[in-house]
Amino acid sequence: MIGMVRERYLEQLNLLKESVLSLGEMVKLIFRDSMTSVINLDIELASKTLALEPEVDRLEEEIETSIFDLLALQQPMASDLRLVVSTLKITADLRRIVGLSINIAKIPGRIKGGHVKPLIDTRKMADIAGFMLENSLKAFETQDVELAKAAAARDDEVDKLFYAVWVELIEMMAKDTSIISRATNLLFLIRYLERIADHCCNMCESVVYLATAERVKLN
Secondary structure, eight states: OHHHHHHHHHHHHHHHHHHHHHHHHHHHHHHHHHHHHHHHTOHHHHHHHHTTHHHHHHHHHHHHHHHHHHHHHTOOOHHHHHHHHHHHHHHHHHHHHHHHHHHHHTSGGGOOSOOSSOOHHHHHHHHHHHHHHHHHHHHHHHTOHHHHHHHHHTHHHHHHHHHHHHHHHHHHHHHOGGGHHHHHHHHHHHHHHHHHHHHHHHHHHHHHHHHHSOOOOOO
16 A cells, blocks of 8 residues: 555656656747747747747646645655755746746737847847756756756856847947837847746756755856
8 A cells, every 4th residue: 555655656756747848848839939930020920929828827737736736745755855846946937938938929019120130149049048948958857967057057158148239239229219119129038038048047956956955056
């Protein structure tokens, strides 16, 4: 009987982890499509991306219910408890990344007349943030501390690009006030990307805690 209970408990923990990874796949899709929609000013793709948010909410709710059931009924200890706590935190960061990606997907509908500048550095920011998201999830799946630290280390690159693009856009608006509306949307875009990278760092910190029980600051 005890063996069966333990087996069921381990199965619940594994299902919880798999649920977070499934949520992660959906978050990667939403982030990727939101960026594609804004780069190409593709309103149709943006609309499809916005329509995915309720599915994310459903997955998040299922994960939270599983976590509270585990905490209430199984009272996990030590590494199992760290998995539950890390899962809760990572789920929250993934949900915030979705919220920021949804904000990005709203931008194409606001920009009339094309972008005010080529989005070269902005694409670089998105590529790095995508790398961080992908590898923070891989690190969670494998409890790979070094991968988590390597992913988080790229946050500095995002911050530098953010500042460079921010200065460039402010200078452009000062010279030509007719572009203020379109340029402001790009300021929001780079801010959203910078925040997404920060949430990836948070996820990497959760992975380090899960694997080592150490609380570290990676950004």
